[in-house]
Amino acid sequence: MKIKKIQLRIGSQFGKxxxxxxxxxxxxxxxxxxxxxxxxxxxxxxxxxxxxxxxDIDDIKSSFDxxxxxxxxxxxxxxxxxxxxxxxxxxxxxxxxxxxxxGADGLVKNPNLERLFSxxx
Numbered sequence: 731m732k733i734k735k736i737q738l739r740i741g742s743q744f745g746k747x748x749x750x751x752x753x754x755x756x757x758x759x760x761x762x763x764x765x766x767x768x769x770x771x772x773x774x775x776x777x778x779x780x781x782x783x784x785x786d787i788d789d790i791k792s793s794f795d796x797x798x799x800x801x802x803x804x805x806x807x808x809x810x811x812x813x814x815x816x817x818x819x820x821x822x823x824x825x826x827x828x829x830x831x832x833g834a835d836g837l838v839k840n841p842n843l844e845r846l847f848s849x850x851x
Contacts, residue, residue: 732821735828737762737771743835744777751847762830773800773826775817777833777843779807784834800824806842810849817850 736752738745740761752759774794776787781803783791794801802820804813820826837843 732818733827733829734758735760735770737828737830739832743838744833747838747843748831748847751850762832770828771799771830772828773802773820773824774830774832775820776801776803777831777837777846778803778805779834779837779840781805782834787832787834790830790832794830800826804846806837806840806846810842810846813846814849 735758736748737760738748740746740749740759745761749759774791776783776791783803791801800820802817804817806813821829833843
């Protein structure tokens with residue numbers, strides 16, 4: 731992955747699920763600070779199922795939209811190769827180095843999430 735730093739809501743189930751992947755790939759990560767939302771974040775990646783996004787994630791997205799920061803959606807029930815390619819292209823096109831990863835806690839029950847992260851590099 732071309733990302734240098736990933737911010738997560740580490741207290742969430744989604745964040746806890748992703749932390750081992752980030753540690754195994756020696757990627758820098760930190761806890762997302764809702765009080766200082768946009769500090770040093772270049773973009774946002776929303777992981778979802780069938781394009782459904784929770785209200786709290788949509789509120790964060792609205793903040794990024796207001797600040798004209800790029801947002802990318804990944805449907806984990808979609809095609810794996812398409813998700814990987816689109817993420818790489820989005821990162822390259824938007825020159826995002828520090829990105830916020832968010833997703834609903836219910837995503838951790840979907841086996842496609844693990845499959846997606848095991849194939850991201």
